[in-house]
Amino acid sequence: MIVSGVSPDCGRLELIAYGARKIGEKKFPVVDLFAELEVEFEPAENGLSKLREAELLTSFAAVAEDLAIFRLAGKIGTFILKNSAPELPMALSYDALRNVLGNLALRAAGEESVWPPEAAGVVIKLVFLQENGLLPEFDRPEAGALFDAIAEAGIEGTPLPDYPAEYWTRLGAYLNTLLPQ
Structure with a gap:
């Protein structure tokens, strides 16, 4: 799953959640359109950064x-x-x-x-x-x-x-x- 969003400190973020298709809602239940998340990610030198964790702060669903x-x-x-x-x-x-x-x-x-x-x-x-x-x-x-x-x-x-x-x-x-x- 690829996640695009913005951060006040980092600007645009483009993250990839490996294995999200298999684990979906178990590991990343809060990743959705129009949600404010607190994320932990592993920065990549080239390409997409790896999403480690995501916690829902506010849902605008x-x-x-x-x-x-x-x-x-x-x-x-x-x-x-x-x-x-x-x-x-x-x-x-x-x-x-x-x-x-x-x-x-x-x-x-x-x-x-x-x-x-x-x-x-x-x-x-x-x-x-x-x-x-x-x-x-x-x-x-x-x-x-x-x-x-x-x-x-x-x-x-x-x-x-x-x-x-x-x-x-x-x-x-x-x-x-x-x-x-």
Whole structure:
């Protein structure tokens, strides 16, 4: 079994669990989509590192209960994996990802979440851009303050400014223009 994910300290991780097909749930019962794990692995000089142990910290499996949210979580996960690199720490993006997935899981389960689903992609993109120094300097200080407030809410898991879904969609489109191609 091959496991791909991200770590706040190590960036993107690509691990292989030898024999997982035979032992499956006995040894690696927690390895699943949208789960926060604590892993122990043996670094490899070339290729995939060897997964030794995995312990579930948080499950975001509830995202699968709503197809639209599941697809959104998949897009966000793909974005993070494509825009991360091995041995490149990403502590802020990791925290934002954990909070975004937590909010999406709550929403999919029919519970109250801190943010609307439309804001999830904006939070991830904005924190990623900020963490990597890719945000431009703003002519208007209030624009910079708004972006800082959104990023902080994403990292801390606190409420976002209250804007309609259309605003989050437009802001997400703007952030797309700032992303590396």
